[in-house]
Amino acid sequence: MILNDINFETYHKNYPDKDGYFGKYGGSYLPPELVAPMHEINDAYMTICKSSKFVNELRRIRKEFQGRPTPITHLERLSTKIGGAQIYVKREDLNHTGAHKLNHCMGEGLLAKYMGKKKLIAETGAGQHGVALATAAAFFGLECDIYMGTVDIKKQAPNVARMKILGARVIEVTHGLQTLKEAVDAAFDAYCLEYKDSIYCIGSVLGPHPFPSMVRDFQSVIGVEARAQFLEMTGELPDAVVACVGGGSNAMGIFSGFLNDPVELFGVEPLGRGTKLGDHAASLMYGTEGVMHGFNSIMLKDENGDPAPVYSIASGLDYPSSGPEHSFLMEKGRVKYDAICDEESIDAFFELSRMEGIIPAIESSHALAYGIKLAKTMNKGSILVNLSGRGDKDLAHVIECYGFRDGEK
Numbered sequence: 002m003i004l005n006d007i008n009f010e011t012y013h014k015n016y017p018d019k020d021g022y023f024g025k026y027g028g029s030y031l032p033p034e035l036v037a038p039m040h041e042i043n044d045a046y047m048t049i050c051k052s053s054k055f056v057n058e059l060r061r062i063r064k065e066f067q068g069r070p071t072p073i074t075h076l077e078r079l080s081t082k083i084g085g086a087q088i089y090v091k092r093e094d095l096n097h098t099g100a101h102k103l104n105h106c107m108g109e110g111l112l113a114k115y116m117g118k119k120k121l122i123a124e125t126g127a128g129q130h131g132v133a134l135a136t137a138a139a140f141f142g143l144e145c146d147i148y149m150g151t152v153d154i155k156k157q158a159p160n161v162a163r164m165k166i167l168g169a170r171v172i173e174v175t176h177g178l179q180t181l182k183e184a185v186d187a188a189f190d191a192y193c194l195e196y197k198d199s200i201y202c203i204g205s206v207l208g209p210h211p212f213p214s215m216v217r218d219f220q221s222v223i224g225v226e227a228r229a230q231f232l233e234m235t236g237e238l239p240d241a242v243v244a245c246v247g248g249g250s251n252a253m254g255i256f257s258g259f260l261n262d263p264v265e266l267f268g269v270e271p272l273g274r275g276t277k278l279g280d281h282a283a284s285l286m287y288g289t290e291g292v293m294h295g296f297n298s299i300m301l302k303d304e305n306g307d308p309a310p311v312y313s314i315a316s317g318l319d320y321p322s323s324g325p326e327h328s329f330l331m332e333k334g335r336v337k338y339d340a341i342c343d344e345e346s347i348d349a350f351f352e353l354s355r356m357e358g359i360i361p362a363i364e365s366s367h368a369l370a371y372g373i374k375l376a377k378t379m380n381k382g383s384i385l386v387n388l389s390g391r392g393d394k395d396l397a398h399v400i401e402c403y404g405f406r407d408g409e410k
């Protein structure tokens with residue numbers, strides 16, 4: 002497929018370029034002390050990702066430890082109720098630890114092991130990346146420090162407990178809004194001091210080169226599996242693929258399998274409480290170009306040009322920017338982006354739970370809510386939604402804020 006001068010048949014060979022740019026987005030904007038460590042990670046990854054030993058080891062881990070491939074489920078009852086397109090979900094909630102995050106964490110952990118590092122450092126929002134990284138650290142016998150904002154620690158208590166049980170240190174970040182952006186700041190600062198023996202494992206397709214492409218590569222297992230599975234199940238490709246976008250890793254993972262196909266791709270951002278700055282985290286829809294956390298992308302800025310405060314009920318989506326590849330694919334028109342508010346995501350959360358027996362993560366509920374909306378506009382056809390994670394971590398918060406939706410608290 003060729004669209005706006007981009008040949009998607011050869012896309013993965015050409016993007017990003019050697020400096021980590023997707024068009025004008027991406028790159029590496031770093032304090033001088035981090036330039037050499039990032040080069041070290043890039044060089045190691047570029048060498049290792051081509052070695053059959055690394056590739057085969059990761060394949061074995063995916064099958065024997067993660068439980069991959071995850072299935073695709075046809076939501077028959079929900080689709081019949083909607084009466085439009087058929088909805089299918091790719092079940093990343095069934096990936097070990099309950100979300101897609103483990104796909105890149107096992108890759109990053111294996112890379113750290115090959116590089117002789119002793120510790121994994123990262124931030125987490127919803128706690129899924131933290132749990133996944135703590136799992137990888139335990140599996141590979143590495144230390145693990147996870148930075149997490151006070152607000153998220155309260156909202157995602159079960160995941161905090163899981164990280165600690167897995168042997169990670171959870172370090173509370175008490176400044177600013179005490180959510181994901183501040184956690185990234187703190188993890189970066191820690192890495193600046195500890196880069197010799199540790200590796201920074203970014204939780205999404207964000208940060209300086211090589212993280213946006215490296216995390217995408219590790220997550221592309223979702224798209225590769227999903228494409229083959231969908232063809233086998235239905236004999237054709239879906240008409241549309243939908244995924245939620247926080248930093249954008251689950252979306253890039255599934256989109257990468259369909260970029261060269263005649264399949265519409267939709268990224269769904271969190272509209273939170275509304276369109277006012279501070280009430281949402283729909284950075285691609287309402288943001289402008291800027292540099293943050295070492296990369297150039299589209300971001301939400303305050304009146305001083307600094308990252309704006311953001312909000313979403315979904316801790317994993319409330320980040321003021323998105324991965325550079327998303328900005329590029331939006332600019333080129335290959336992926337369309339839209340947003341879903343808190344209430345709509347909660348409706349989808351209960352709908353999937355009660356119609357299909359699957360409790361989704363609130364992040365994934367954003368994608369499902371959009372899939373349901375889209376299905377209603379189509380008389381026929383099929384939509385594949387990436388169900389990026391399961392909702393166990395969200396139960397207490399949802400019940401506290403919304404009750405059980407049947408008149409009983």
Ligand SMILES: Cc1ncc(COP(=O)(O)O)c(C=O)c1O
Pocket residue numbers: 100101126127128129130204205206245246247248249250251252316317318362364365389390391
């Ligand atoms: C279940 C789930 N889905 C989606 C996300 C958003 O991350 P990304 O946009 O990188 O997929 C998160 C982040 O924590 C998550 O836990």
